[in-house]
Amino acid sequence: MSTPVLTLDRVSKHFGAIQALAEVSLALHAGEVVGLMGDNGAGKSTLVKIIAGNFPPSSGTLAMEGRAVHFHKPSDARAAGIEIVYQDLALCDNLSAAENVFLGRELMRGLGPLRWIDYPAMRQRAGELFAELKSETRPRDLVRRMSGGQRQAVAIARTRLSDPRIVLMDEPTAAISVRQVAEVLALIRRLREHGIAVVLISHRMPDVFAVADRVVVLRRGEKVADKPVGASSPEEVTGLITGAIAAA
Template sequence: MPVLELQGITKHFGAIHALTGVDMSLEPGEALGLMGDNGAGKSTLVKIIAGNFPPTGGEIRIDGQPVQFSKPVEAREKGIEIVYQDLALCNNLTAAANVFLGREIKSGIGPIRWLNHAAMVKRAGQLFAELKSETRPRHLVRQMSGGQRQAVAIARTRLSNPKIVLMDEPTAAISVRQVAEVLDLIRRLREHGIGVVLISHRMPDVFAVCDRVMVMRRGRKVADKMIKDSSPEEVTGLITGAIHGG
């Protein structure tokens, strides 16, 4: 059974039709590449899945059950996490502090509570080990590479044992070596049975780690193909409109 299903999703912003009748599915442990030009509707679709705003029409199902989200915390409670392009990390804090930001582990008796830094460092270290990342819990984020920052953001999603992780352009502004690190992180998520939706403009990344590619154009889905049955040339044609999807 798909962990996520979208059926006939539409979104209108006044007279602007951002999405029209979009269907999508995602299996546990599957990576789906979401591609399309700027304005194709990719980010709008992902923000609907993440609970940032409700669809105008259509249905979202998690594990076969219809759901409605009015805010991101409701999507998170259903197992959906998102890693935004800007990562939303605090540069002046350690990796461990960023992983637990807003979800800190506290100790104490009765009303007297304090942050349990040792427990957070230990758990963050376990998460980085699971992701096979060299990121260190006590290191400051401002001293980290782009790949290590991604590891911090992805480790943060793992705290809640998510079913689905949505990733918005995770390799847009990092070096070639760091791109390889991030693609390995995506593979680790898949190994843990987590479904991944990867928004990317980078064709090599999608073809390296995704099982399927879904192409959007002007708010509509124009193709949904297995990677093994497609090619970068075909996907480029679908994105530009030179090839019409069936």
């Protein structure tokens, strides 16, 4: 098998006397979707925030394609090709889809000392990204008029701007309709088709088993399972999450 795009080796995280993660090891490969599951307080968010550069591990190491990396801030992780889609999506309702895709990274044109935002170029590129994702979202659409699935398309298109190698997704199918869930799962499959590794944090068992290649279960900061979804079952994962099953 090829070298993992990201490897975590015995990563731990302490917040004072509280141990949020205890020696968690994990490997992510290109074009792979990993479902990250666990109860509230299991350590999922802490693990993802370490990968995203929000804070460093207390111990353990991270490596990308075998080379050690140290992320001191989120921009370090983004520069290495790691993007994150937070549960709240961080979109501006009063702006268009294209403006949200380029938020903070607007394309500019200039003539002499004059500079202005190149809206036509932004709309064109955003349209290309939506077409890649096979989304019906249009660049001029206002976010406030969008469904939950369309909003996810905008947030995912924004990650594609930087040609990422890893996309972290925090509960992308929470609080949206069944039809919109299907749209979001299709978007995740598109990312996989482009060779991007995806970490899907979700409480929704059917979604994880529908789209993930592997399932990783955390319980009280420890990894208790890491296996192909085909070798597991929703019943087993539920047992692992609750502690009815010690490890798998």
